[in-house]
Amino acid sequence: MLKKELQIFTFEDLLFYFPFKHIDKTQIHTIASISPSMEFVQIRGRIVSMDIVGEKRGRRLVVQLRDATGIIELTWFQGISWVQKMLTVGTDYVVFGRLSFFLGKPQLSHPEIETLKESNETGKNFLEPIYSVTEKLKARGLNGRALGKLMYQLFLVLEEKEIGENIPSAILQHEKLCSRWTAIQQIHFPKNNQQYEAAVQRLKFEELFLSQLRLGMMRSARHRYSRGVLFSKVGSNFNDFFSNYLPFPLTAAQKRVLKEIRKDMGSGAQMNRLLQGDVGSGKTIVALMTMLIALDNGFQSCIMAPTEILANQHYDQFSSLLAPLDIKIALLTGSTKAAERKSILKGILEGEINIIIGTHALIEDVVQFKNLGLAVVDEQHKFGVAQRAKLWKKSNVPPHMLVMTATPIPRTLAMTAYGDLDYSVIDEFPPGRTPVTTVHRLDDARPQVMDFIKSEIVKGRQVYFIFPLIEESEKLQYEDLMRGYQNVKAWFPEPQYWISMVHGRMPSDQKEINMQRFVKGDTQIMVSTTVIEVGVNVPNASVMVIESAEKFGLSQLHQLRGRVGRGSEKSYCILLTGNSIGKDAKERVSIMCKSTDGFKIAEKDLELRGPGDIQGTRQSGALNFKLADIAQDREILERARQIAERLLKSDPDLIKTEHSPLKQYLQSQNSGTVWGKIS
Ligand code: ADP
Ligand code: MG
Numbered sequence: 001m002l003k004k005e006l007q008i009f010t011f012e013d014l015l016f017y018f019p020f021k022h023i024d025k026t027q028i029h030t031i032a033s034i035s036p037s038m039e040f041v042q043i044r045g046r047i048v049s050m051d052i053v054g055e056k057r058g059r060r061l062v063v064q065l066r067d068a069t070g071i072i073e074l075t076w077f078q079g080i081s082w083v084q085k086m087l088t089v090g091t092d093y094v095v096f097g098r099l100s101f102f103l104g105k106p107q108l109s110h111p112e113i114e115t116l117k118e119s120n121e122t123g124k125n126f127l128e129p130i131y132s133v134t135e136k137l138k139a140r141g142l143n144g145r146a147l148g149k150l151m152y153q154l155f156l157v158l159e160e161k162e163i164g165e166n167i168p169s170a171i172l173q174h175e176k177l178c179s180r181w182t183a184i185q186q187i188h189f190p191k192n193n194q195q196y197e198a199a200v201q202r203l204k205f206e207e208l209f210l211s212q213l214r215l216g217m218m219r220s221a222r223h224r225y226s227r228g229v230l231f232s233k234v235g236s237n238f239n240d241f242f243s244n245y246l247p248f249p250l251t252a253a254q255k256r257v258l259k260e261i262r263k264d265m266g267s268g269a270q271m272n273r274l275l276q277g278d279v280g281s282g283k284t285i286v287a288l289m290t291m292l293i294a295l296d297n298g299f300q301s302c303i304m305a306p307t308e309i310l311a312n313q314h315y316d317q318f319s320s321l322l323a324p325l326d327i328k329i330a331l332l333t334g335s336t337k338a339a340e341r342k343s344i345l346k347g348i349l350e351g352e353i354n355i356i357i358g359t360h361a362l363i364e365d366v367v368q369f370k371n372l373g374l375a376v377v378d379e380q381h382k383f384g385v386a387q388r389a390k391l392w393k394k395s396n397v398p399p400h401m402l403v404m405t406a407t408p409i410p411r412t413l414a415m416t417a418y419g420d421l422d423y424s425v426i427d428e429f430p431p432g433r434t435p436v437t438t439v440h441r442l443d444d445a446r447p448q449v450m451d452f453i454k455s456e457i458v459k460g461r462q463v464y465f466i467f468p469l470i471e472e473s474e475k476l477q478y479e480d481l482m483r484g485y486q487n488v489k490a491w492f493p494e495p496q497y498w499i500s501m502v503h504g505r506m507p508s509d510q511k512e513i514n515m516q517r518f519v520k521g522d523t524q525i526m527v528s529t530t531v532i533e534v535g536v537n538v539p540n541a542s543v544m545v546i547e548s549a550e551k552f553g554l555s556q557l558h559q560l561r562g563r564v565g566r567g568s569e570k571s572y573c574i575l576l577t578g579n580s581i582g583k584d585a586k587e588r589v590s591i592m593c594k595s596t597d598g599f600k601i602a603e604k605d606l607e608l609r610g611p612g613d614i615q616g617t618r619q620s621g622a623l624n625f626k627l628a629d630i631a632q633d634r635e636i637l638e639r640a641r642q643i644a645e646r647l648l649k650s651d652p653d654l655i656k657t658e659h660s661p662l663k664q665y666l667q668s669q670n671s672g673t674v675w676g677k678i679s
Pocket of ligand 2: 283284378
């Protein structure tokens, strides 16, 4: 039963099934004192009536409980007959539960309930734990309170040596953390809040510390044991480009990142580096210069982009920047013509082509390199791990990998989700950018918004209209977009205005044509769903209108906004919403209006939505913590990381005696558990 409902298989699982709440049994509320601001209440009273009311799905057991100050209703929708048998009218009980209101009257549904005698038996010298249990378990009488009694029994026979310490004592002392045994006792049965807090602190630290230690060990194993191509020098291509053809001075952040990359590639181990930088922060030039280092060491390199438009843009940019140097560059995408394709494949195989730019086409089996030394993946979050892995296999010795992403990932999240990768950030924009002005407008203000857009188009600018994805139905989404398109068209009629439209259902050649028309400036307006999100660079576009902005997440809004503000002109992002939007949506909109800092926005997103929803994070067990919350517990995480790093530096394989319990613990976690099974 426990197994199926709560995934509790062993005594250890049970011990680590923590209560969500403690009740101070000495605190009893009177019914008259109940107010809507209370979340949980505990009441002592007598059952005065008990009836089954309603039919079928509305069938429920209604119990009236009276104390000296009033009456409150208790209801059960499930396990009705079992509960009915257990309770007797005229007897006194202590009930505890989450307070709700029905038609203005307070009530408790499915409360924990026990007789006065039972209540007095479970001691009052500690706070009583309440565990969350499923409705099914409750219906069988194993409610959140009963599980606490089971736990209490377990602690009566449990001994300290069975809860071995796993954190070195020096760290515990320095961090002022309690022992594992104390923490486990106190998280279930604390005498007071301070004890509970101390237990939580210790266990959160343990979770984060162990996860950082694991990730750190994976990282250091790669550094020490993986073989990579050695790029021992920076040669003439890099130097010539750097001194004579670099179109602008690099920002300090770009220089720093290049240095980090060079160090990796010169180490003899394989580089596996994540490069993060907000949209427009200048990652492409870093990729290009890294590729020149590969060439200087006699190796080929490739860059893979998620869309043809983006691959084309990279190709044009690389070709013009590298024109003065004697370098062979090729573009390989799905629409490369057969004859050209054949000669490119030959050139790649024979090593005539130095730099290859492409889409997914690059990972096909027919693409064989003479000696691939470096693979760059642009907009990493658009590719799966398996697709990236295919690039590794294009060479006997795995090529260095540089994966780039414009989705700002908060540091805490990067540390946990990507902790096994090395990690660089471009946290600075090239000079001379004017930040995008973001405003919030209600649907009522549509005429004024359209007038403003017209005035921008008159100045020669271009405009995006983005419509939300509606998840329930693709068809609905399509219809919504079409309605939006007609609406935009009504404001901006041909032949004065021309409109491009792209959406997910469109065949890719049509998508391409529509995008190209907008890129070339043949159309002034682009109507689209979020397919536009990645990469496209139209510096002349200066207005981004986001329809139903309340339906978008923060990261997505930020990504979309990144499509404008890429030229020298002042740009605007207009967030259109209905008149009344929810509290969270209001906060998202207001953050967007206040901040243009992608990292700040990502941190906020993490706080508002939790890590599961952040774009671009790998589905990773590393984020499944029992207690720790990487948004709330940032400080503990930072500390845990520093301590883990220091420890690994002094003892990378955990061979020191004082680290042996730690090592044993990590090993036991990897190979299942030493505890007996609960059936
Ligand atoms: P992203 O990081 O989004 O890929 P890009 O690499 O496309 O950004 O760079 C955005 C724009 O900034 C490009 O037009 C690029 O030429 C320009 N740029 C990049 N680095 C610098 C710099 N150090 N100084 C001035 N402009 C730069
Ligand atoms: Mg880019």
